[in-house]
Amino acid sequence: MVNPRESIQRAGTLLEMRRPADAERELRGVLAVRPDHFTAHSLLGLALVQQGKAAEAVSSAQEAVRLAPDQSYPHYMAGQVYLRIRRPDLAITSVRASLAHNPEQASAWELLARAHLMMGQYREVVDAARRGLAIDPQVSDLVSLLAVAHEKLGEAEEARAAAANAVQLDPESATAHLAYGRAALIAGDPRTAAEAFREVLRLDPGFDPARELLVTALKHRNPLYRILTHxxxxxxxxxxxxxxxxxxxxxxxxxxxxxxxxxxxxxxxxxxxxxxxxxxxxxxxxxxxxxxxxxxxxxxxxxxxxxxxxxxxxxxxxxxxxxxxxxxxxxxxxxxxxxxxxxxxxxxxxxxxxxxxxxxxxxxxxxxxxxxxxxxxxxxxxxxxxxxxxxxxxxx
Structure with a gap:
């Protein structure tokens, strides 16, 4: 006999462990007995998109929203799916619907900030990150997003201060060290940037963008190279x-x-x-x-x-x-x-x-x-x- 609550919990754990195929099996078991379970549909959308099944993931996310349009969770999860398939415009629409039902959700503001970042709307990233931090100032990823937005806007001092705060909040966050390295790079400190990118690769060895940025930082340690590159x-x-x-x-x-x-x-x-x-x-x-x-x-x-x-x-x-x-x-x-x-x-x-x-x-x-x-x-x-x-x- 399938226990929906236990299966949902197991599916969530499996998704955190990056085992989406196993999570999908758990969730389909729930939906076999409870086809109207909107939480299962929402999580299934995330499990499917992590396996590259974009069309099925969108369909599942939309079904969750249809079943519970007045709940914030399915809108939020739909936003996660849309962001992963690189449709930040749809992600923004979904997460705003989620925030309309629950504006005190820091994770939703973080998702909104990420969607705006993907669209290159950096002032909106700053606004969303600050709204999220007003709810929970201890979220390192939100501070990292704030740092990245300041960096993209050319605000070197603000970027570096925010990135340093992100690293302090979570020294084991690859995202925080990445933001700190980028901020140091635009501030003209390639040595510190290189150290930060090495830390990113220690925490996440497969993160190719950090490898590319490390190469850039190492090149910029040459003063003549910096001048001529400009x-x-x-x-x-x-x-x-x-x-x-x-x-x-x-x-x-x-x-x-x-x-x-x-x-x-x-x-x-x-x-x-x-x-x-x-x-x-x-x-x-x-x-x-x-x-x-x-x-x-x-x-x-x-x-x-x-x-x-x-x-x-x-x-x-x-x-x-x-x-x-x-x-x-x-x-x-x-x-x-x-x-x-x-x-x-x-x-x-x-x-x-x-x-x-x-x-x-x-x-x-x-x-x-x-x-x-x-x-x-x-x-x-x-x-x-x-x-x-x-x-x-x-x-x-």
Missing amino acids: LRRFRGGWQMVFLLPVIPPLIIVFVLIAVLHWAAWVAEAVTVLRLARARATRLLFEGVEARAALAGCALLVAGAAVLAAGVALGQEALGMAGAAVMALVTPVQEATHTGSARGRGILYGWAGLLGIAIVASATIGSPTIALLSVYAGLGTIWVAAGVRRLSPVSES
Whole structure:
């Protein structure tokens, strides 16, 4: 004989233990004898969505709401389901319905904050987190969400203070340490950020975002890398091109931007190669990123050698070809750091064409082709921007 109360309790425990399939069996047993049990339907929705059964999960969550529209719990659980299937708009609607019935539920405010965070509505995250903390100021995850929202808004001091509070409330919370690391990173303290991200990985070794952020923090420990990375964010608006006929000297600005980007990519290659070879950090770097860094450094050295040979031999075309080889660092790095597989393919193809042009310029002794290859290589920053716009990451 199925005891619904005991089965519901067991299902809840199984969900906490990340055993959704076992929880599903318990809940279906309850629904076999009590098909109108809205709590069982709500928990079943969560068990199903944790197994990747999105359509069934939504159906179960909606059935729970239909059976008990005046209860806060089914609306709250429906919000959990919607958030997990990345429909934060529906999650917000559901959790607001839950709060309309029970506004003194800190967990509902936390869910609302998470939904707004997924939508990039950071002021709303701050408001929801503060409303939840007014009910229970000891919820570390709410404080962490508040820290993340401040960080996204560029409010470094508020972010760091909130994150430190989150860590103090729950030193074993990976979320709290992640927020603290992000806050330290935007505050310009990559050393502290790296320590925080290492703590996240200790608490949750499979959390890939923390691994990526740790790599970023380690790179930013290099002062030159930090400076050049900030400069790399500026590419100049495409509207500036229309000013060239009116202000020809503006071409100098384009050249300066391209050269600074090239220097930043060189710093990227050198920094990554150093970290990828160090015993303490080599495991953090994927093969592709390490190989691209090695290729970038090799192009730099080879190009410098060819340039020097060209100068020593008095062969202008050879020297210019060496400069073009050095400029290839930009297209190789731009391709490697493009999220879309299609975009990467296009940019690697572009780099290959430039390589052929460089070899041809040295072979036939044409400094003009080599010089154009230099310009094309350095100008890849704008080619890459266009490719990324036409080939978003979702297509990969």
